[in-house]
Amino acid sequence: MLYTSTRDRSVKVSSAQAIAQGISADGGLFVPESIPQISMEEIVRLASADYVTRAKEILSLYLTDFTDEELDYCVNGAYASGRFSSEKVAPLAEIEPNVHLLELWKGPTCAFKDMALQLLPYLMTVSAKKTADGKTIVILVATSGDTGKAALEGFKDVKDTKILVFYPEDGVSPMQKLQMMTQEGDNVGVCAIRGNFDDAQSGVKRIFSDRAIAEKLAAHNMMFSSANSINWGRLVPQIVYYISAYCDMIADGSITPGAPVNVAVPTGNFGNILAAYYARKMGLPINKLICASNANNVLTDFLTTGVYDRNRTFHATISPSMDILISSNLERLLYDMTDGDDRAVAGYMEQLNTVGRYTVVPEVFAKISALFCAGCCDDAQTKQTIHQVFESDEYLCDTHTAVAVKVYKDYCARTGDQTDTIIASTANPFKFSAAVLEAVGGGLAAGFSEFDVVRQLSVVTGEQIPAPLADLEQRSVRFTDVCDKENMAQAVFQMLGIEG
Numbered sequence: 001m002l003y004t005s006t007r008d009r010s011v012k013v014s015s016a017q018a019i020a021q022g023i024s025a026d027g028g029l030f031v032p033e034s035i036p037q038i039s040m041e042e043i044v045r046l047a048s049a050d051y052v053t054r055a056k057e058i059l060s061l062y063l064t065d066f067t068d069e070e071l072d073y074c075v076n077g078a079y080a081s082g083r084f085s086s087e088k089v090a091p092l093a094e095i096e097p098n099v100h101l102l103e104l105w106k107g108p109t110c111a112f113k114d115m116a117l118q119l120l121p122y123l124m125t126v127s128a129k130k131t132a133d134g135k136t137i138v139i140l141v142a143t144s145g146d147t148g149k150a151a152l153e154g155f156k157d158v159k160d161t162k163i164l165v166f167y168p169e170d171g172v173s174p175m176q177k178l179q180m181m182t183q184e185g186d187n188v189g190v191c192a193i194r195g196n197f198d199d200a201q202s203g204v205k206r207i208f209s210d211r212a213i214a215e216k217l218a219a220h221n222m223m224f225s226s227a228n229s230i231n232w233g234r235l236v237p238q239i240v241y242y243i244s245a246y247c248d249m250i251a252d253g254s255i256t257p258g259a260p261v262n263v264a265v266p267t268g269n270f271g272n273i274l275a276a277y278y279a280r281k282m283g284l285p286i287n288k289l290i291c292a293s294n295a296n297n298v299l300t301d302f303l304t305t306g307v308y309d310r311n312r313t314f315h316a317t318i319s320p321s322m323d324i325l326i327s328s329n330l331e332r333l334l335y336d337m338t339d340g341d342d343r344a345v346a347g348y349m350e351q352l353n354t355v356g357r358y359t360v361v362p363e364v365f366a367k368i369s370a371l372f373c374a375g376c377c378d379d380a381q382t383k384q385t386i387h388q389v390f391e392s393d394e395y396l397c398d399t400h401t402a403v404a405v406k407v408y409k410d411y412c413a414r415t416g417d418q419t420d421t422i423i424a425s426t427a428n429p430f431k432f433s434a435a436v437l438e439a440v441g442g443g444l445a446a447g448f449s450e451f452d453v454v455r456q457l458s459v460v461t462g463e464q465i466p467a468p469l470a471d472l473e474q475r476s477v478r479f480t481d482v483c484d485k486e487n488m489a490q491a492v493f494q495m496l497g498i499e500g
């Protein structure tokens with residue numbers, strides 16, 4: 001299986017190259033030339049297998065240049081090493097009849113990014129061995145909060161890698177910020193920027209495509225790669241858990257093999273829901289893909305009108321990991337929905353870059369709207385949903401998951417659809433304690449520390465504080481740098497210890 005670029009179909013690289021490089025030189029994203037298929041017999045067979053086996057099987061369809069031993073090494077290192085607090089890795093919780101929350105936050109940083117970022121360092125080092133001839137890989141990350149920490153935790157002290165993370169100074173939760181500022185490891189760097197996530201992401205993309213910077217790194221035997229979901233190595237592990245969830249539903253009798261399911265996803269950069277789309281394309285019987293947004297509802301508008309317009313107010317919400325107006329992975333969907341029309345995709349992205357807006361042609365929009373439903377909700381509705389789910393289902397969900405629950409419930413009310421639905425549950429509620437505590441009615445007056453709030457949330461709800469978050473209180477702060485968004489390249493040189 002070879003990979004090509006969404007902006008230039010003449011590009012052909014192996015999966016190892018796609019992963020080591022991160023993004024294509026033309027600025028496009030790597031996509032597989034075709035989507036492999038998985039039969040229902042195969043899915044039924046995997047229903048009695050564990051997560052590691054399922055992951056290996058599915059990854060082997062995409063990473064055809066990895067040997068059996070290499071894949072074993074990767075999936076065991078990520079998912080069988082005890083770093084996930086659930087034996088099932090990504091368990092399901094049926095909170096109401098037909099409503100299955102897929103808990104993707106059992107990893108070391110308590111958010112769904114761990115599902116991919118525990119595996120990516122393994123994929124990356126194996127890929128680098130195959131393709132990067134001894135260069136140190138410098139992972140550059142822009143984060144809306146969760147990716148940064150998960151990438152730091154995945155790559156810390158991984159040989160022949162360095163990792164540098166940029167986050168929006170005022171755009172992450174206190175817990176997310178603390179997680180990054182206290183990061184351990186000898187190969188890590190963290191810097192806040194004065195700007196929002198889109199500024200951070202655009203800055204990182206600019207650095208990636210800057211020839212002069214690449215040459216400077218090469219002179220020091222280094223090369224950049226990405227741990228953002230623009231990297232194929234981030235997306236492919238996410239396909240696994242949708243198929244795994246379906247396997248679990250067969251195994252526990254929730255569905256019969258072949259029965260359709262819906263998938264609802266709280267969406268920011270469009271990575272998680274795109275993985276569900278690919279799972280569907282592989283043959284998983286997904287009926288509707290329900291895309292849930294917070295007040296930054298650029299995707300709701302796009303999926304309901306065909307017009308993508310980022311010219312709008314940016315809202316800082318209580319679901320900060322979804323505070324995004326430029327959803328990078330939509331580019332991969334556009335590539336697929338245009339049947340691989342690289343010129344058209346490059347054109348849309350050029351318009352997005354210059355005027356901040358593009359409109360897809362009617363045939364493409366028709367295809368998209370046949371499959372995707374979309375909705376959004378504001379902070380008040382998010383909190384109300386957390387409250388309701390806690391009261392009636394005795395289940396405590398985080399601010400991001402709650403957005404998906406709300407949009408899913410609106411969808412059901414609108415359509416009457418009662419199909420079994422998998423809702424991606426993307427973070428542990430203690431990561432966003434203040435908002436969750438307020439939602440369940442146990443608010444604290446201002447002036448309390450983040451950890452007071454965390455403890456109060458535990459008292460009010462009877463839920464246990466996850467150990468990786470409780471631990472942070474004892475850690476010392478290592479990283480306090482802040483830079484202007486124009487000076488990110490300079491910050492990179494500084495963190496790498498090379499002349500600017």
Ligand SMILES: *Cc1c(COP(=O)(O)O)cnc(C)c1O
Pocket residue numbers: 111112113146147229266267268269270271272273321322400401426427
């Ligand atoms: C990253 C993140 C999202 C958004 O996922 P995308 O793949 O960017 O769409 C949602 N919820 C949480 C908690 C996240 O960390």
